[in-house]
Amino acid sequence: MGAPKKAPARAVSDDPEDLASVPLQAVLLADSFATRFRPITLERPKVLLPLVNLPMIEYTLAWLESAGVEEVFLFCCAHAKQVISYLENSQWYAQPKFKVTTIESHNSVSAGDALRLIYERNVIHGDFVLISGDTLSNMSLMRALQEHKERKKKDSNAVMTMVIQRSKPSPITQQSRLGTDGLFMAIDPTTKQLLYYEENTNHLKGTLSIDKMLLVDNSSITLRNDIQDCYIDICSPEVLSLFTDNFDYQHLRRHFMKGLLVDDIMGYKIFTHEIHSSYAARVDNYRGYDTISKDIIQRWTYPLVPDVLSLGNSATNLERQGMYRAFEIGQSRSAQIGPHTVIGTNTTIGSNTKITNSVVGKNCAIGSNVLIEGSYVWDNVTIEDGCELRHAIVCDGVIMKSGSVLKPGVVLSFKVVIGQNFVVPPYSKVSLLKQPTKQDSDEELEYADNDSDTLDPATRTMDKLNGDSSLEFSEMQDHVSSELGYGGAGYIWSICEGSHEEEWRHSVAPIPPEKVAEITQVIEDDLELVSQDSNAPASSGELKPDTQINAEDDAVYFEKEVEATFLRAVNENVEVDHVILEVNSLRLSYNMQAADCAGAIFHSMMKLALDATHSSQNELLRNVHETVNTWQKLLKSYLPGKDEEIEVILKFEEICLESVRELSPLFTQILHLLYEKDIITEEAIEDWESEKKDADEADRVFVKQAEIFLKWLREAEEDDEEDDE
């Protein structure tokens, strides 16, 4: 112990000299401007929700303090009063060398608004750390900050350094461990400049389009999808003014980053800093809440772990197998408390109760024969005998009457009462508040009613409830007793449309096996589609090795596509040039040859002729005439040489033999027609004939049929030769 102080000590001592001039500041957004944690966030701001028995903001502040930040501007919006009163009762206002200032706003609806307000206040003087109150980390800021400053010195346009971490996305759902959508980034490997940032990659079905200028401008480029955005940004003051200049920027990533990367007007650059040995993550949804809780219990966030980071007197002990137990708990001898479990102070646990992989808060009363598995039980919860909880979140003050069951993914908001023997269906969200009826369809605007100024009816009810509410409470109880069993209180929120399918993605429950099977199936189908769709190099990594087998199918698909294009062109009188363009693009995407196009177009032409009304062979022939007349230019453009022409003849044969038997008697006439129209040269016909010489009788049907024509051709040729002589 104690010896190797030299190296780190020196590293630390260098930095303060640089930093001494300007105290390091941080902007902490104590509002997520999102609705993922509803209904819980209707009653309590997200940053105060307990994460392993400590409010999330505690982790963020503890990290900022330990990372050497000296001044924090805490921006609160939704439930600002609660946040402020929490801070007043906490230790944070009393810290020396760590100043916390709250900025309260009632009309900010996005991170953009918040930053604009902070810019108006004119409190940020140098580089600052931008973080939201639901982020936790144990990384050391020093290196990232130093890198940022050095880059800034060299290039004043380097305004932001974002912290990223490697984390593999799930192969099944393409979403990250934290339940966020897959993330795709392009980074310059030498300068670490961020060149491209794309969320929601799983909606793109495996294809991704990148501006080719990226490849032109940068000598090397790394494309990565195993990156997790930590939502910790080191920003220069310019970032704030950028937000002010572009008043339509709302979302940090979607607008600001896109604006800087794509529009590129100002030439500002964003860089990345990848952390390897430390941890950083943001609680974005219930799945992330679950994952991060488990990471904390597994001590990835060390030293931000329950036994080190304890509030007040509630010291927690770490025991074997990741069990954290507070000192004062009442536990029955026969209760089994399994691995990776946290039990808060003054909680009592009855006999034969089994708790595994769960977090139980302070002052809970848990009866006997209760099963708690993978769940998060907050403070002051009463769980009576024989209840079962699997992968659920149970907020403060909930009462579960005996025998009630929570299925996976259930969220019980504050003070809900579940009636006796009632089974709460999977993924339901239960709250004492009614679901806001008016749901803004646009997600961007949804947070409007998060705002404490524009209280929607539900929030208002809540405020009354928090005051003296016995009357209303009982009233409510009468209303809903049917909904949550006898004696229950609360409303089950109907899952709003659109997100229905997403419920399992973002819940605390693991993905059910049948869903996994379903997704795997879909992915396999997708993969097939992808391999048919394109052989684009971007997705080639995902291609299955058996692409050759699919080549046949490919051809069929391609033919269909061409036919559809052609028919559309006929019906809508599209110009030939445009059709050529469209077919060309199809050809590229299916990786086909000119010959294939010619074959496909010819096929479509014949079909068109056939589909036109006709009663006799002659009429059919006339139709073919017309079609060929109209579209010869199109066909010709795909017939640069003899080989393609032969292909067309072969195709023609095929058509006559297989799909459109009606045309077979007309084979010679049509062949003649094509010859006359200069679509097919005589050399091609001769080659075709010679190719067929050794074939079976069956194959030679058309050669025989065309014998007269061929003979005539040969004679004509000889005549020509004679003429030449």
Add this chain to the structure above:
Amino acid sequence: MPDVQALVNEFLFKLKNGEILKIEGSHATARQTAILLRSVISQQRIPHTHQAAALIDAVKAVGEQLVAANPVELAVGNIVRRVLHIIREEDLSLTTVAMAGLNVSPVSDDEGETDQDDHPVLSAAAVAAASRNTLRPPSLQTLLEDLPDSTAIPHTSSSGGDSDGKSKSADKSTRSRKLKHDVIEALNELIGDIDTCHEQIAEQAVEHIHQNEVILTLGSSRTVLEFLCAAKEKKRSFRVFIAEGAPRYQGHLLAKELVARGLQTTLITDSAVFAMISRVNMVIVGAHAVMANGGVIAPVGLNMVALAAQRHAVPFVVLAGSHKLCPLYPHNPEVLLNELRSPSELLDFGEFSDCMDFGSGTGSPLLHVVNPTFDYVPPKLVSLFITDTGGHNPSYVYRLIADYYSNDDLVLQRKPAPTN
């Protein structure tokens, strides 16, 4: 007082975040604790009665916070207890001086009366002198060794026959000032002791390391480094095997330092210890703490080294400054006195992130990484402790502890929180 509170807060913060800031070794922590307590004592206003009690309360209040901030860093608690012991002793010696000829028992105005002995008590000067090279009076060793001359003073000194009541009241102000003064004096001694403990230990190096020996150590410890260097300076030529000390690999740093000082060094993996131990003459390691039963809390991996040493009858020597002597007994040491650190020291998070995707499967983590900081080496595996007061047997540690701490102070934490 606010100044002190600020200092305390700052130190608390350092202790809590010791990992992030990477400042502390237990030596530095011990020193800083002593300095902090010194300023607490010097700022503490002393009432006319129960001066010692007031001081003890003040120190206890601060000490409790410090210990709670980082219960694993035992050095903090040790120093707090020693300071409390010093206060009690100084008070006792003052009282004995004041009440000449009387026994210890009539000292009713402080809590110090429960001090472990009805033996003669040393004066402050004597304590200071004694603590330098040898031990406190009640130890057998001290009785056998020649006592410093000054020890004679308190026992026999009788400062005349003035009546008790009078002298007490008249003496009050001077006495309180004297108590504080003496305590701070003794504290300075303590800080000096901590400062010099490395040298004190290193001085004994030549007695233990002989020509052409092979020494094995694990990880890195400043005490061990200085110990080896001291032997080197005395022209001993010997070789050092260093087990690297995964997962923190501090052995690498030690190897660097030793090579810089011209020592023949061999670096091995931890798992090679058993293979190499038969060629080793002595194992010399540092410790995180020495418990009252003679067991050692040491960097992880040392229990294995100790077992290997025992198997091949190689002496297992632990170097520990007296600030590492802890008066507690190790109950469940693997868990309670250990610190489980982040798995990131063992695994790359990015590489293993798919093993920790709780979205699929049963939702329960299948991969569990355990990364303890310390090992517990039971006393039977330790051959010798070398402290700044000399070499001791594990079975003797409890006596050493009785010299440094008073029984009242053993339990610091579980008391109801004092009002401060």
